[in-house]
Structure formats: structure tokens, C-alpha cells
Amino acid sequence: MNKTIITSNRKKNRIIDNIIDAVVTRQGFLLLGHKTPDEDCIASMVAFALLGVKFSKHICIYLGKQIHEHFHYLLNICTYNSIPILYHGDSLSGPIDTLVLFDTAKPSMIEANKTVRELMANEQTLKVEIDHHVGADSEYFGDKDYSLVTEASSSGELVGHILLRLKDNKKLLRRFQINDLVSRNIVLSILTGIIGDSKMGLYLKTEREKRFYEIFSTMFNEMLAQKTTRRTNFSDMKQVFQEIQALSKDEKKCFTYFIERKRFSDKIGYVVLEEEDTEGLLKVFDNQTIVSVARAVADILAEESKWLGMVCYYDPPEESDLIQFRLRRSGVFKKLDLRTVLKMFSIHNGGGHEGAIGFRIPKTEVENLENYVHNLIQGIEASIET
Numbered sequence: 001m002n003k004t005i006i007t008s009n010r011k012k013n014r015i016i017d018n019i020i021d022a023v024v025t026r027q028g029f030l031l032l033g034h035k036t037p038d039e040d041c042i043a044s045m046v047a048f049a050l051l052g053v054k055f056s057k058h059i060c061i062y063l064g065k066q067i068h069e070h071f072h073y074l075l076n077i078c079t080y081n082s083i084p085i086l087y088h089g090d091s092l093s094g095p096i097d098t099l100v101l102f103d104t105a106k107p108s109m110i111e112a113n114k115t116v117r118e119l120m121a122n123e124q125t126l127k128v129e130i131d132h133h134v135g136a137d138s139e140y141f142g143d144k145d146y147s148l149v150t151e152a153s154s155s156g157e158l159v160g161h162i163l164l165r166l167k168d169n170k171k172l173l174r175r176f177q178i179n180d181l182v183s184r185n186i187v188l189s190i191l192t193g194i195i196g197d198s199k200m201g202l203y204l205k206t207e208r209e210k211r212f213y214e215i216f217s218t219m220f221n222e223m224l225a226q227k228t229t230r231r232t233n234f235s236d237m238k239q240v241f242q243e244i245q246a247l248s249k250d251e252k253k254c255f256t257y258f259i260e261r262k263r264f265s266d267k268i269g270y271v272v273l274e275e276e277d278t279e280g281l282l283k284v285f286d287n288q289t290i291v292s293v294a295r296a297v298a299d300i301l302a303e304e305s306k307w308l309g310m311v312c313y314y315d316p317p318e319e320s321d322l323i324q325f326r327l328r329r330s331g332v333f334k335k336l337d338l339r340t341v342l343k344m345f346s347i348h349n350g351g352g353h354e355g356a357i358g359f360r361i362p363k364t365e366v367e368n369l370e371n372y373v374h375n376l377i378q379g380i381e382a383s384i385e386t
Contacts, residue, residue, distance in 0.1 A: 003105075003131070003138040006150040016165045018145050019128055023055055024172070026126060028096040030119065031061045034104040035111045036291045039196030041103040042067060044130060044155040046074045047189035048100060049083045051163065054178050058094045062086045064111040068292050074192065077185045088113055100128040103155035103197075105351030106139035130158050132197075136339035137351050153201075153213040156193015160216050163190065184227035191220045192240055251293055254285045258297045258311065262304075265377050267384060269301030272373050273313040275363075287316050294326050298356075302330040308338075308380065312373060314363070322349075322360040323369065325376075329355045336384055344379060 006012045023029075029052055033041040045061050052059040061078065063085055078085055084093060096119055104110055112120065119125050129142025132152040140147055152158050166172070167181055194217050195201075201213050261271050273281070281290055294311045301309030309328045315321070327338055337354040341347075350359025366372045 001140055002136065003134040003140055003149045005134055006148075012148070012150060012161075013165065015145060015148050016162050019130075019148060019162060020166055020169070020172075022098060022126060022128060022146065023052055023057065024176075026057070026098045028058045028094050029060070029098045029100055030092065030096045030116070031059065032099060032101045032104070032110055032112065032116065033063070034109045035064075036288070037063065037067060037103075037111070038295070039071065040154045040156050040193040042071050042074055043189045043193035043196065044102045044159045045100075046077055046083075047156065047159045047163070047186050047193070048102070048130070049078065050081060050183065050186045050189065051159075051166070051181075053081050053083060054181060055176055060084045060086055060092065060094075060096075062111065062113075062116055064088050064113065066288065068288050070292075074189060077189065081185070091115075096125070098126045098128060100130065101141045102130050103133075103193075104129075104131060104141065105133040105137065105353075107141045108139075108349070109351060110141070130155050130162075132158060133351065133353050135337070135354070137342045137348075151208065153209055153216070154193045154197035156190045156197065157212060157216050159193070160190045160220065182223060182227075184224065187220050187223045187227060188240065191217070191224060194220065195240060250285055250289055254281065254289055254293045255296065257281060258293055259300075262297075262301060264305055265381065267305060267307035267381050268310055268377050269305035269308070270310040270373065270377070271297060271301070271312070272369060273311075274369060275314045278314040278316075281313075282316055287319070291324075294324070298326040298328040302328040302333075306330050307333050307384070308336075310373075310376075312369070315360075320360075321363045323363060323366060325350075325359050325361065327357050327359075336380075340383070341380060344383060345376065 006015070031045045031049055033045055049059045049061055061083060064087060066087065075085055086092070092115060099119055101110065126146065127142045129140065129147040129149055131149045132155050134149065134151060140149065142149070148158050163182065163186065173181060194213065198213060201210065201217070258271050261273070263270055290313065294313060298309040298311045307330055310325065312323055312325045314323055327341065329336065329338055338352065338357045339354060342350050342357065342359060347359045350357060352358055
């Protein structure tokens with residue numbers, strides 16, 4: 001069942017209240033995200049974890065693999081608040097009765113090991129979902145009355161809705177003796193998700209998205225400024241965004257490798273890395289760096305072309321036999337919902353939102369990558385013209 005927008009505030013508030021009730025009444029929470037998580041995925045997990053800690057709940061975040069160094073300030077927040085970060089070989093500590101999934105278009109994209117999948121299959125486990133991906137090639141994970149899945153700038157914004165709803169429940173906060181619900185770290189995490197996923201509002205399309213982005217980004221930026229007391233801390237959302245976008249020395253070298261290979265069709269800026277190209281990169285850079293840079297390059301090519309940006313490269317052979325594709329829409333081009341590309345080419349292993357998608361194709365299905373990309377570009381450009 002494809003995810004759809006929640007059509008009324010009453011229904012949205014009822015779901016938020018159900019999620020708050022779960023935080024209050026249940027005990028063990030495992031927070032999940034998608035493979036190779038981005039800033040919104042990680043930040044929304046951290047923000048929700050900090051809320052759970054306020055209610056003295058047992059909270060763990062499962063990442064599976066090491067994440068990019070630019071997100072380590074978020075992981076440090078978890079360390080300071082005794083929130084365990086679990087990787088692939090780690091054991092779960094304490095019983096888990098609730099799974100919460102963030103920013104993930106469909107269950108097949110979840111980062112999970114055998115233990116996590118057993119919890120997912122357990123009917124006694126409550127499944128909560130917080131996500132802003134709706135429409136084509138999306139699928140629900142959460143239980144019906146616990147799925148806060150709707151149109152938003154980011155999953156971070158949706159956690160912000162939960163925070164503000166909870167902030168108004170004075171009786172509940174007094175019951176748990178919570179005097180400072182809206183901490184600086186919660187605000188920083190939510191703001192990271194909001195500004196990171198929308199690129200400071202650049203990729204928002206609808207008036208509703210722009211309005212709520214302005215409301216939430218301004219509100220949380222003001223909260224952050226009020227709660228920041230040390231000059232060495234982030235004090236406004238531009239500083240957060242600059243940190244997210246900054247490139248390490250390794251990334252700059254990897255970035256140069258990608259950009260030197262950029263090409264342009266009529267409407268698409270693109271980079272194609274053949275298998276030997278990717279193998280060469282993997283001898284110098286780790287896969288996380290390649291993934292991070294590929295996303296940045298797709299964004300840049302979209303803006304340079306004024307239409308779309310696309311990057312494709314091979315997964316490390318020890319991880320999979322897949323070719324990865326990243327397709328991004330420019331900030332000035334709003335016509336094409338990129339999720340329709342997945343339907344157009346009958347691609348089932350992929351997802352995203354209307355302005356950005358990622359998909360994966362088995363190597364065995366691509367005899368010649370240049371020809372495959374050429375056909376993709378022709379089909380996409382033809383759909384733009386119609």
C-alpha cells in the first residue's frame with residue numbers, strides 16, 4: 001500500500017497523541033533508519049531519542065554501519081545522554097517492545113541485522129513510523145494508528161510536530177517532572193533534519209511545504225539561539241548547514257574525481273563511473289565517502305544543468321552486485337515528480353521523494369552501462385517534453 005498524505009489535522013494529531021502515549025507507556029525502544037542514512041534520517045532519530053530519554057525510557061539507535069564524520073556531533077549528543085548507538089555486530093541491551101522507523105520510504109530499505117528483522121517480524125512489537133516520503137514506490141512499515149507519514153520538508157519537521165504537541169501537554173510534563181522539554185540538543189537535531197534534507201528550503205515545491213519550512217526553521221533557529229551559551233557551539237542554522245555541507249580532505253579528492261567526469265545532455269548533468277572507476281576509488285576512499293560525495297555531486301549537477309543531476313557508480317563487490325543511481329531535481333525545476341521515473345522504467349529497488357530519488361540495478365541486468373544511462377536520459381527527457 002503506497003503511503004499517502006494525512007488529510008486532516010485531527011487525524012494527524014490523533015496519530016501524534018498515539019505516539020506520545022507509546023513513549024509514555026512502553027519501555028524499550030529501538031530506532032531504525034534507512035541504509036546509508038543522510039542528515040535527516042540520523043537527526044530525526046537523535047531528536048526522538050532525546051525525547052524518550054526525558055521520560056526515562058530505554059532507547060537505542062541502530063545504525064548498522066559507521067556513518068560519515070560530519071554527523072559525529074549528533075552521535076556525541078547521544079553519548080552525552082547515555083543513548084547507545086548500535087552497529088552490525090552489537091547486541092541489543094534490554095528488552096525491546098517498540099520499533100520506530102524514520103525517513104525510510106519502504107521496509108526493504110531499512111538498515112537491519114538478523115536480530116532487528118526478528119523484532120520486525122514479531123507481531124507483539126509495536127511499530128511506529130515517522131516519514132515524509134509519500135506516493136509512488138513507497139510502503140508503510142508502522143502500525144496503522146502509529147504512522148506519522150505525511151507531506152513535510154523532512155522527517156525532522158515531523159519530530160518537531162511531536163515536540164510541539166508534547167510541549168503543550170503541561171499536565172503530562174508535570175507528571176514526569178519534565179521542566180526543560182525543549183533542550184538545545186533536541187532543537188539542534190530537529191533543525192539539522194529540516195535544513196539538511198531541504199537544502200535550506202531550496203528543494204521545496206508546494207506552498208504548504210514552504211510555509212511550514214519557514215515556520216519550523218525560524219522557530220527552531222530562534223530556540224537554538226536562545227539556548228546556545230558557548231561561542232564554540234552551533235548558534236544558528238547557517239552554521240549547522242555549513243557543517244553538514246563541509247567536505248573533508250578525502251572528500252575533496254573524491255569530489256574532484258567525480259566532477260572531472262561530468263557531462264551534460266540537453267537537460268541532465270551526469271557522471272557515470274564504470275566498474276573499474278569505482279574499484280579505483282575504493283582503493284583510496286571508503287564507501288561512505290563515495291556515497292556522501294555522490295549525493296553532493298548529484299545536487300551540484302542538478303543546479304548547473306538547471307534541470308536534473310544524476311550520478312551512478314558500482315557498489316563494493318563484497319557488499320552487493322548492484323549499480324547505484326542518484327537522481328536530483330534542481331531548485332528551479334518543479335515539473336517532474338522523480339518518483340515517476342521508477343514507474344517509467346519498472347524499477348522496484350528504489351525510492352525517495354519528488355525532488356530526489358535513489359535506485360539500484362543488478363549488474364547482471366546492465367550489459368553496457370553507457371548505453372543504459374543513455375536510454376535513461378532519453379526516456380527522462382522525453383517525459384519532460386510531454
